[in-house]
Amino acid sequence: MTDVSIDVQGVARRYGRRWALAGVTFGVPAGTVVMVAGRNGAGKSTLFRVLATAIRPDRGTATIGGFDVVKHRQDVRRMTAILSHANYLYDALSAKENLHIVADHLGVSRGGVMGILEQVGLASRADDVVATFSAGMRKRLSFGRILLQDPKVVLLDEPYGALDPAGFDLVDEVIRELKRRGATIMMATHQWERSAALSDAALVLEAGKIVFEGPADQVASC
Amino acid sequence: MKSRVPYVFLALGAALLLFGSYWGLFIAPAEQYMGNVQRIMYVHVPTAWSWMLAILWAFGCAIAFLSTSNMKWDSRMEAGVEVGVLLAFMLCCQGAIWAKPTWGVWWDWDPRLTSVAVLLVASLGIMALRSFVDDPHRRAIWSAVATIIASVDLPIVYFSVKWWNSLHQQQSTPNTVSSAFYIPLRVNAFGVLFLMIGFIWLRTRVAALRLRQETAIPHGYEEAGELA
Amino acid sequence: MLTAALRKELLLQWRTRSQMMAVFVFGATSLLLFSFAIGPNAEMLRTFSSGFLWLGLLLSSTLTLAESFHTEMENRAFEGLLLLPSDARALYYGKAIANWLQLTLLGCALVPVMVILYDAGTTALLKLLVIIMLGAAGLSAPGTLYAGITSQVKAKQMLLPLLLFPLIVPALLASVKATSLVILGDPMGQSKAWITLLGAFDLIYWSLCGLLFGRVVED
Secondary structure, eight states, X not given: OOOOOEEEEEEEEEETTEEEEEEEEEEEXXXXXXXXXEOTTSSHHXXXXXXXXXXXXSEEEEEETTEETTTTHHHHHHHEEEEOSSOOOOTTSBHHHHHHHHHHHHTOOGGGHHHHHHHTTOGGGTTSBGGGOOHHHHHHHHHHHHHHHOOSEEEXXXXXXXXXXXXXXXXXXXXXHHHHTTOEEEEEOSOHHHHHHHOSXXXXXXXXXXXXXXXXXXXXXX | XXXXXXXXXXXXXXXXXXXXXXXXXXXXXXXXXXXXXXXXXXXXXXXXXXXXXXXXXXXXXXXXXXXXXXXXXXXXXXXXXXXXXXXXXXXXXXXXXXXXHHHSSSOOOOHHHHHHHHHHHHHHHHHHHHHHOOOHHHHHHHHHHHHHHHHHHHHHHHHHHHHHXXXXXXXOOOOOOOGGGXXXXXXXXXXXXXXXXXXXXXXXXXXXXXXXXXXXXXXXXXXXXXXX | OHHHHHHHHHHHXXXXXXXXXXXXXXXXXXXXXXXXXXXXXXXXXXHHHHHHHHHHHHHHHHHHHHHHHHHHHHTTHHXXXXXXXXXXXXXXXXXXXXHHHHHHHHXXXXXXHHHHHHOOOOSOHHHHHHHHXXXXXXXXXXXXXXXXXXXXXXXXXXXXXXXXXHHTHHHHHHHHHHHHHHHHOOTTOOHHHHHHHHHHHHHHHHHHHHHHHHHHHOO
């Protein structure tokens, strides 16, 4: 079983003169689920984007499974999937076509696509164009993208956002499924109680720094 | 204390240019066929040489930046592009001043002048690109890429226009000068070169300072260990 | 990877084909407007027809090139592909080829307009097609790269033409000249030289831009 732990050392990232991340250091053991809490603008999305190699850190280093996010980008990307605020979808294409494209680029068969659409509850809308989808449906399709990638490390940025109660259950289900597959999961969320039930540990970010690191059920009190 | 060398270059360059221009205007003999109009060559040719060097400099800095990711090459490249724009603009003006009495028109399809004009617009485009990008790193990468692409284009543009012109009758273009005119030309060549070096040096400093200001660490994070 | 990228591009183009119609109308209208600059002088219209064709195609290309990245940027779909991971070079060539096909199609569609408006017909259709293909390739390679840059910048509409136009001057010259020789006659057999120049330009820029594209889309 490959090492899929996450190790972050003093990572900082600026936008102009503002430091969105101002030196964060933490580790996530392989196969665990870590909840990341924090106010809007605390740096959660920036942290995830650095780990997903979408952006580089200005300071510090981060490794996933031993691979550096800057020097071994492609290796990190092969292991990692991110559920981002942007849904990475083509509005002009159908749900099925969007997943076909992902399958083609991953080099996997298109055969599993319908199964995944069923899993995320979009089978009945498979041939509908994404432009007609609600925000919640797009989120479900984004989950479909992740399942198709079968990643070892999953970064979920506000997975519960825009979903209905059935969607919430779907998210929990997906997280449990990924956990079963041995993935390492980090999720940024405001749904503390719900996520705490699934998480092994928690981090709280404030103004780009970690202000709490510990058991997930203590987050609400800090 | 910042080095004063660039100012030395500027002073020397200005002095040489003044001396060379005086010689070229008043002491050197008039050219056999073109008369006094030809005297503009004493600034036109040196400006052309310096312009080509400026483009080469910018091209080199762009490659250096993409290879090393060191921002000082970006500052140097920015200076090279801007000084190149200045020189190109001067070249077009000087060329037009020469063209009007000689050919009767301000502009003709001279391959060299056309290449300068095309590169001038391309360089203005690169400067415009830089002004619209806030993130220094991306700005550096994109303008380095654009500079490389534009520089590679320069010889291609030159040959295309030359080819195009060879199909039509072509008036004589300002050509290299015979030995009787060497001294003022040489002096001015060094004059313009030194001025260019001085300007690029100082402009690089300005670019580096602005970059420092853009990426300064805000108060509160400077304490040791805060951004380890 | 390249086939995957190309498949996606062609699918996207097919889905948004109604926009192609609008771009064609734009190009045709440009050709009409150019003819007003000359007036009803049939001889002159015919002489300058190739120039107008290529100018019309160039102006239209700014629309199609910019649009080819618009769909990628609205939901950050392009980033999504890069993170799968995908090879940025393959994504570039997929898009550049798709843009090239689109511009070739547009060029061919504008030829009948040119024939009608400027009485500029020719029987050497195969040669004309080759020139259009090579010229479109010359626009597509740097155009796709620059569209990739400008789609991430504020003043995108203004920057793309400003960056692209000076660059493609040699391709424009060669295309116009070669097309002109095909339409007006080529007694001295010069068109081969221009087509060669066009081919060389294409070779250089298809290689160079592919090499540089990775740096342009990654942070």
